[in-house]
Amino acid sequence: MSFRLYQICRKFILLVFCTLSFCGLVSGLLLSLVQSPETEASRYLLLADQNQEQAIHLTLTALSYAPYDEEIWLKFKNLKRKNLSLTAVKTDLNKSQNLARSDLK
């Protein structure tokens, strides 16, 4: 390796060293400053309670913060079951409406 190349490589690797240390410090500081995942998960759960239309989506977002929280998981399952039964009722209603229309014709 030529002397010039050696000097460039040396400066580059020290720059990488410095950058990585700086990024580690900053990301550690940011992670310590932002809300903990549990707090974020409970915030999204509260939002899900307030907004019934988006409840499934918001509960899923809460799950992404606390993926192994059984309470959130149970809530999500209940919401999904409710949503599925609602969809089934809607489908039945549509079917009966279609039948009634065809009978009228």
Add this chain to the structure above:
Amino acid sequence: MPSFFIKEKLGFITFFILALLTSILLFMDCGIGLLSFLWGGFGFYRYYFLSVPEYTKLPKALSLPSRILFGLKQENKKYINKSIERLLDLNLILFFFFGMLFVLWGLYCTLYPSEISLIQSYWAGKEDIFKITNLESQNYFIILNYFSYYFIVSLMILIGTTYTQENFLSSRFHFLIFCFFILIGIVIISFNSPISIDSYFNFSYLKGIGWGKFGVFITLLPEQDLKLESGFLRRYVETGLVGAYGLYVVFLPILLVLVRRASQWQYKFMIIMTLLLLFALDFFCLWHSVISSFQVFVLAYIASFWVNAGQNKIKS
């Protein structure tokens, strides 16, 4: 013993204590922010220690004490240059280059996730799960969390590489430590049931659904499918086929340099065994914080002798 070597010894002990603390905290699944902060701080200390000017001018007054002091400084600089030269190894540069590509690929998958339907072939009949897992919003906390983890591992390897004092590959003590690693690995493997690898070669699933979504994904699976979770599978779902196999490419330079420079065939054998064990833990075992922390600690241990490998030790 000159003060340089005392500082190096103390620094190395701090490095090892930090590595141990990191693996314990990762095992407890907490404190990644604090760890990232600590490693960042330690990285800066090491940078400050190493970043001395390459050459200094001769003192103007060439009296005997000034000559002795100048000579001592030059001696210290020679050792520091030796430490930095370890970082200039082509394999280490390749390792960091591939590592950067791996992280960028993960970030790309997170910001532009793939169509989740591509992975359906493996979990056929569970379409509803895939629809709801495809979250629209990006969770920046998780991105930061992943970044911190990668910063910690990179700093561990980078800092560990700069310690020239320890010559691991020529002592029986470290041979025994390798044996200990292998023993722990075998115990972990024997306590975990093997997982199915049918889906691992699905080449249509190149891009993943993004960092942090595997947690939700696995929670939504039926209970009998929960045992499918391994480190490899986690990467496979999150970063696709490229990310899952890409990590092995990242660590290939480590294997090459260690095997090439190990002084005796026993050490070559032990290194290959240890790296194969890390691979087996990643590929066949259930993902667990114990396995993750064990892998990080073994990597830190390997990093502390990885370029030197018994050839360029500075005599104190």
